[in-house]
Amino acid sequence: MITTTTLGESVQAFVPHPLPPDTPPLQPDAYGAANRAAELALARLNGVAGLVPSEDWLLYGAVRKEALLTSQIEGTQATLDDLFDNEAGLEVSNADDVEEVTNYLRAFRFVHDNLRSESGLPVSLRLICDAHRLLLDGVRGAGKQPGELRRSQNWIGGTRPGNAVFVPPPPERVAALLTDLERFIHAENSDLPPLVKVALVHAQFETIHPFLDGNGRMGRLLISTLMEHWQLMQAPLLYISGYLKQHQVEYYRRLSGTRTEGDWESWIAFFLDGVAVAAAQAEHTIVDLATLIANDRRRLLESPKAGAIAYRLFESLPMMPRFTVEQVKQRLTTTYPTANAAVKALSDLGIVTEMTGQRKNRSFGYQAYIALLSR
Missing domain, CATH: 1.10.3290.10 (Fido-like domain)
Incomplete structure (x- = not known):
């Protein structure tokens, strides 16, 4: 002192x-x-x-x-x-x-x-x-x-x-x-x-x-x-x-x-x-996140409605867990309709969730992933 x-x-x-x-x-x-x-x-x-x-x-x-x-x-x-x-x-x-x-x-x-x-x-x-x-x-x-x-x-x-x-x-x-x-x-x-x-x-x-x-x-x-x-x-x-x-x-x-x-x-x-x-x-x-992603990936691959853009979007989710369709369009360098279709494919499978409840200015989230990270 x-x-x-x-x-x-x-x-x-x-x-x-x-x-x-x-x-x-x-x-x-x-x-x-x-x-x-x-x-x-x-x-x-x-x-x-x-x-x-x-x-x-x-x-x-x-x-x-x-x-x-x-x-x-x-x-x-x-x-x-x-x-x-x-x-x-x-x-x-x-x-x-x-x-x-x-x-x-x-x-x-x-x-x-x-x-x-x-x-x-x-x-x-x-x-x-x-x-x-x-x-x-x-x-x-x-x-x-x-x-x-x-x-x-x-x-x-x-x-x-x-x-x-x-x-x-x-x-x-x-x-x-x-x-x-x-x-x-x-x-x-x-x-x-x-x-x-x-x-x-x-x-x-x-x-x-x-x-x-x-x-x-x-x-x-x-x-x-x-x-x-x-x-x-x-x-x-x-x-x-x-x-x-x-x-x-x-x-x-x-x-x-x-x-x-x-x-x-x-x-x-x-x-x-x-x-x-x-x-x-x-x-x-890490184990739980890897298990979640592997299971969701398998569900996506088994879906007849999912195309290549939907697969690419899914692989982006762990580093883009909240997003808009416009962001998907820019990130994947595609058109808005194609980006929207990819988001819909993941949404229909319950992998991503629409967060606003609106028809316009919608945003989506990979909520199961966010929940695991937030524990």
Whole structure:
């Protein structure tokens, strides 16, 4: 702790030691079993994902689910239906919330595109700041220095720094702390398991709280970033924010324990349990989605009324679960009557459902697919 002055009052700000914790050092016996269980769950998830014909539609759903859940932790009320409606060009009632989720998707894609490109940025302060700029672009927090490290003191909980639950490091310490964090990420001599390092980095980032807004979402984006960086996942199919949202009070309590009690082991064990649960849930969802799509595909192939355009439309559904006939026409580069006939073929089979009940301006949904994703 160090004493700093902000808004005219002296407060105790917390400045974390560089990673890994060494006073006292970590006790691997406290989380070793949980780490093995989490690694096994990730291996199973990677294996199941490899059996699916298209990784693209898996990613489409998983990334949107993570975007939605991580935003809901911060109070956003948007749903998957809202997000799919917005992508279909349909009107949504909570457009501001949907835009925040969409911004997270942009930041997510930016980070993972960089990691996969030979000329892209590595995991670094610059990458994080560039992603943060996309996250806050044009939404709540847009006036809070998007893409820039904070230049003023922030705090968590309470109405002012003096009665805050937690006061992060002073702004002049932030850059050096993040440099230490970046050095830990790229250190080659660490004998810590990769998942344990992910847990450490997330907690350290949240403790530093380097931005005026968006720290929680950026810290959770860092989890999926490091999963890919350390080759724990072949693709970002894990939506751990669902577990963190379900156990939100415990999530914050365990993070706080690393600062107030130096209890890193309890946080690591909690995080590893979350990875194992989230991986198992993602595995089950993939199996159920693949089963649904296979069964619906078989029904479509057995239908004498379905033509080639209907087959092509069906294969597009996992990445276009809400749509209009006009969108089908454009996506499949066909005529409106042909697109309409394809939609009717799927509708007659009960694969897609008309959502408006109107004769004009109709929209359709692959509702069984959306329901599985929304579980």
